[in-house]
Amino acid sequence: MATTMEIVRGISQIMANSHDGATDENGELIKIGLKREEGHPVYDSRVMDGFKVSFYGNQICIHYHSELKLKDVYANGFESDLEQMIEDIASFIKKEYKKITGDSLSLTKTGELDAIVQNTSRIRTWVQAKCYYDIGGLGDSTEGSNADSEDRLEDSFRKFLAQDAGDKRPSNDKTKAPTPGAPVHAGNGKVHARKDIHSPYKAE
Numbered sequence: 001m002a003t004t005m006e007i008v009r010g011i012s013q014i015m016a017n018s019h020d021g022a023t024d025e026n027g028e029l030i031k032i033g034l035k036r037e038e039g040h041p042v043y044d045s046r047v048m049d050g051f052k053v054s055f056y057g058n059q060i061c062i063h064y065h066s067e068l069k070l071k072d073v074y075a076n077g078f079e080s081d082l083e084q085m086i087e088d089i090a091s092f093i094k095k096e097y098k099k100i101t102g103d104s105l106s107l108t109k110t111g112e113l114d115a116i117v118q119n120t121s122r123i124r125t126w127v128q129a130k131c132y133y134d135i136g137g138l139g140d141s142t143e144g145s146n147a148d149s150e151d152r153l154e155d156s157f158r159k160f161l162a163q164d165a166g167d168k169r170p171s172n173d174k175t176k177a178p179t180p181g182a183p184v185h186a187g188n189g190k191v192h193a194r195k196d197i198h199s200p201y202k203a204e
Contacts, residue, residue, distance in 0.1 A: 002137070007135060010101045011053060011097065011105075014100065015052065033085070035049050048067050050065060051064045059132050060132070060135055062086050062090060062131055063130045064086050064130070066085075073125060073127075079113060082115055105135070113129060116129075
């Protein structure tokens with residue numbers, strides 16, 4: 001079973017290979033299913049869209065953003081089209097993960113689609129949507145790794161505290177102790193004087 005770090009590295013490699021115009025080992029354009037892939041890259045006016053991912057414990061969140069026209073927002077099936085687009089992206093991630101690592105990646109959708117539509121004019125509008133997916137096999141391993149990490153942190157902190165030398169001076173300390181009655185600088189422009197080596201500091 002793949003560890004959390006191996007899964008993160010695999011998905012990170014997928015994201016590095018999913019930019020606009022990315023090609024595979026045969027020089028063919030990588031097809032994700034985004035709207036920007038439709039039409040000619042030079043002669044046609046393409047819809048610009050894209051996606052990214054973020055991790056939350058044993059979950060992955062797929063974020064999708066796209067330009068669209070205001071009439072598309074009021075069209076029937078707008079929300080279902082967004083869900084299908086994110087589902088296509090999830091399928092692409094699973095397929096590429098299998099190709100890169102040789103292992104299968106299980107992504108199970110949890111919760112509902114979260115989308116927000118904003119506009120810059122009466123014509124130009126964009127949408128930002130996201131969905132959460134549970135990563136298969138990370139339910140218990142994440143908690144165990146956190147517990148092991150806390151134990152290692154506590155052990156390291158105990159070892160650090162055990163190195164306290166107390167009042168013992170290091171062997172390479174060549175500074176001389178202040179003589180009785182000599183003024184001693186106490187910081188912030190203040191000078192203190194002592195009657196003897198054991199007396200408390202007193203301001204001059």
